Amino acid sequence: MNSRLGTLSLLSLSLILAACGGNTAPSDPSTFNLSTLAPGQKKEINSKLKINVVLVGYRPTAPGQVAGPKDVNVSDFGDIMPATGRNIARIPSAYGTLEPTGNTFDYDYNFVYANKSFEDGFFSYLTSKDVGTEKPLTYYQKAYNCQNTPKDGSAPACAAPASNIAQPITGNLEIDGVLAENWLADHANDTGVDSSQYTIFLVNWYGRSDFKFHSFTRTDAADSDTKSPFGAKASRRTNAWGGTPRAGGKTQRVWFYDLSANPEAWTTSWDISNADVDGDGVPDYRMPPIWEYGTRKATYRPFTKVGPDLARVARYVAVDLLFTPSPIYRAELTPPDMPENINLNVAFKQGAGAPAPTTVFNGALSQERLKVLQPFATFSNSLREAPLTGPIFDAYKCLFPQPNPDPKLPPVLCSPDRADATGDRLFNIGLNELRDQYKDKAAYQVPIFAFNDNQNTQPGLLGVAIDDGVTGTQALVYSFLTPELNKDFGYGFTDTITHEVGHHFSLSHPHDGYDSESNTEYGPSGPFTFVNAGDMSNTVMSYNDLTRGFGQFNLDSQYRYLTSAYLNNANAVLELVQQAGKDKVQAVTAAAKNADGQFAGAITSYQNMEYLSAAKQAHTAYRAVIDAARSAGVNVQAYKWYERLDGLSLGQKAQPRRADNFLPVQGTAVRPETTAFLTRLRLSK
Ligand SMILES: [Zn+2]
Numbered sequence: 001m002n003s004r005l006g007t008l009s010l011l012s013l014s015l016i017l018a019a020c021g022g023n024t025a026p027s028d029p030s031t032f033n034l035s036t037l038a039p040g041q042k043k044e045i046n047s048k049l050k051i052n053v054v055l056v057g058y059r060p061t062a063p064g065q066v067a068g069p070k071d072v073n074v075s076d077f078g079d080i081m082p083a084t085g086r087n088i089a090r091i092p093s094a095y096g097t098l099e100p101t102g103n104t105f106d107y108d109y110n111f112v113y114a115n116k117s118f119e120d121g122f123f124s125y126l127t128s129k130d131v132g133t134e135k136p137l138t139y140y141q142k143a144y145n146c147q148n149t150p151k152d153g154s155a156p157a158c159a160a161p162a163s164n165i166a167q168p169i170t171g172n173l174e175i176d177g178v179l180a181e182n183w184l185a186d187h188a189n190d191t192g193v194d195s196s197q198y199t200i201f202l203v204n205w206y207g208r209s210d211f212k213f214h215s216f217t218r219t220d221a222a223d224s225d226t227k228s229p230f231g232a233k234a235s236r237r238t239n240a241w242g243g244t245p246r247a248g249g250k251t252q253r254v255w256f257y258d259l260s261a262n263p264e265a266w267t268t269s270w271d272i273s274n275a276d277v278d279g280d281g282v283p284d285y286r287m288p289p290i291w292e293y294g295t296r297k298a299t300y301r302p303f304t305k306v307g308p309d310l311a312r313v314a315r316y317v318a319v320d321l322l323f324t325p326s327p328i329y330r331a332e333l334t335p336p337d338m339p340e341n342i343n344l345n346v347a348f349k350q351g352a353g354a355p356a357p358t359t360v361f362n363g364a365l366s367q368e369r370l371k372v373l374q375p376f377a378t379f380s381n382s383l384r385e386a387p388l389t390g391p392i393f394d395a396y397k398c399l400f401p402q403p404n405p406d407p408k409l410p411p412v413l414c415s416p417d418r419a420d421a422t423g424d425r426l427f428n429i430g431l432n433e434l435r436d437q438y439k440d441k442a443a444y445q446v447p448i449f450a451f452n453d454n455q456n457t458q459p460g461l462l463g464v465a466i467d468d469g470v471t472g473t474q475a476l477v478y479s480f481l482t483p484e485l486n487k488d489f490g491y492g493f494t495d496t497i498t499h500e501v502g503h504h505f506s507l508s509h510p511h512d513g514y515d516s517e518s519n520t521e522y523g524p525s526g527p528f529t530f531v532n533a534g535d536m537s538n539t540v541m542s543y544n545d546l547t548r549g550f551g552q553f554n555l556d557s558q559y560r561y562l563t564s565a566y567l568n569n570a571n572a573v574l575e576l577v578q579q580a581g582k583d584k585v586q587a588v589t590a591a592a593k594n595a596d597g598q599f600a601g602a603i604t605s606y607q608n609m610e611y612l613s614a615a616k617q618a619h620t621a622y623r624a625v626i627d628a629a630r631s632a633g634v635n636v637q638a639y640k641w642y643e644r645l646d647g648l649s650l651g652q653k654a655q656p657r658r659a660d661n662f663l664p665v666q667g668t669a670v671r672p673e674t675t676a677f678l679t680r681l682r683l684s685k
Helices: 002-022 116-127 139-146 177-191 303-323 363-373 390-397 421-437 483-488 494-504 526-535 552-579 582-607 611-631 675-683
Strands: 045-056 084-088 100-113 132-134 173-176 198-203 214-217 240-242 254-258 341-350 378-387 444-452 463-467 474-481 513-515 520-522
Touching: 045 116, 045 177, 045 303, 045 552, 045 582, 084 552, 100 552, 116 173, 116 177, 173 177, 177 198, 177 214, 177 240, 177 254, 198 303, 254 303, 303 513, 303 526, 303 552, 341 363, 341 390, 341 494, 363 378, 363 494, 363 552, 390 421, 421 444, 421 474, 444 494, 463 494, 474 483, 474 494, 552 582, 552 611, 582 611
Parallel strands: 045 100, 045 198, 173 214, 198 254, 341 378, 341 444, 444 474
Antiparallel strands: 084 100, 132 173, 240 254, 463 474, 513 520
16 A cells, blocks of 8 residues: 555656646736645545445356346346435535535445355354344234234234235344444455445345344433433334444444344334335335245235345445435535534523423533534533523424314414425524624534423424525524423433534435435435435434434545535635735745645545545645635635525514525425324324
8 A cells, every 4th residue: 555655656746847847837926826726616526435235145146047036136236326426415405506515426336245154154143142132023023924003002913914924923033233233344354345445235144044033223222311212112123234433443334234134113114015104195115024025925026126126225225325425514514714613502492390401401412422523623512591481482383383273274384475484483583592692602603492391382393403594504403302202202302402413514314315316315205215224324313213423424424525625615715815816825825835735635535535534634724724814814704694694683574585495305404203203103004
């Protein structure tokens, strides 16, 4: 590696010397002459990314044979896997113009069939003591056997297995998903694969003599405030896991997906009787357990679909949502002057008799988890409290449309003439608070409103990270707690606020996103129902409550967004310098040339997948550019969305925002947890 870099450096040095020798024209003193930086331009950092696809328990069709059940061929992936990727900021793009983040990819797929000794080793590990434990069938394994879930909430029971299933589940070996992930990462090298590269393990245990019905768990997962054990819930059994940050300096980028596990609730793989499981009138495409492909009994799906289904999961879950996802918001926050100090400004709106804020929110813990997303900023957090009464309580209630007394008419909305209909009153109250309180603050304030309701005013929304309604800039963070969400479902504020601020800092869910080759924005419903499998990975951005912090895939993508943001905001600052005249250009030239070299180093690190190092170098270079510009007297202003909403201000009636500019993005920043999920399950019988 070192010697190759040495050769490259010598080569580029000689090219630079040749260029200098041949260039006799004087450079224009009113513009910068740089190589990596390009004042006023938006640059995209392209990288070639190896993606390993390791097939464990699948075989290709032997030459001359008829393709048979459970055969999976590389050609199954050929038409489905994307050759390239291009990230966009999803909510800003929903306002009508696609907004690239500056991160593009050429994917280089490496398909590998694991050999028998790898498979023997893995499946033997899963059954070994302290790894797999025999447990009773889960609620959803029973639901699969009977193909129903009783309305009264009791366990599914049937005198005989449902006639349309291929076979009943008769056992449940429970396995910690992280143990399985780590084994695969640690043994990838036996298949010739480097697990520090993005690696998908597509697993099938079924068909081997040592097969056991099994499910993956994260049993230690619990809410940060209430300690409610979400990992123990039947609905949180998984058939996939990955993205766990590995301690001890080793980086792994592994996600496994096991079609022979469970079936489970999160992707509704247990239900092979109903096409439309969420009740929206559209068939919901999802992957059944592997034994439902190509049986002679009431075939759910032909066996020829195993390979293409795995390819869909590889593309629309692993590549698009986990490995190289598009962010929901810009990582810049306040372009072109990105903040160096960030305060989590938490305003509790406190219902009378609701739990004391410090018993349901740990600001230090949320800050500790969030700071990795802005690793060069200095963090703080603050908490203030006001009663949830009067106009703010009325505005809060407006978020939840009231049923119309005449059921044939649409629900009653508080602000029917506005782009975000129900949320407009609350948005204006938040905006006024910001304008009133933020003007003297030097640090960037994340405006977090914690509605600590003492009644069940609303049906179960945990939080939302909303934008400004005009430019798609991240604006306010709301989080909600009701007695039902707190006492019955076990939620506090800490994990919701961490999740919502994760959105505010850019991140998408692992279950919705953007596919650039088909220019498709998608979430887990209809033909993309199966992408709920993305939630089966290490991230608090998931809906399944199995992780409290940010995983390897979050960190990789955030540091890529930041590297590009520093590069492009340095370009914007240099453009401001050029506009200020040639004296300013001269004053900034030395700093710009130095930064230019640092950005070249940052891009090399980026292309070597050293993303934190890349972002760090880019940050240093960016700071040098902005500091030099300011020293030279160039005016660089941070974009503050709350100063830029014309017609919205204290005491004035707001002007209607244009509804036709507002294209809803499927499954964006809303976190309609728990009751929404339970509703979906109730509808899925
Ligand atoms: Zn969310």
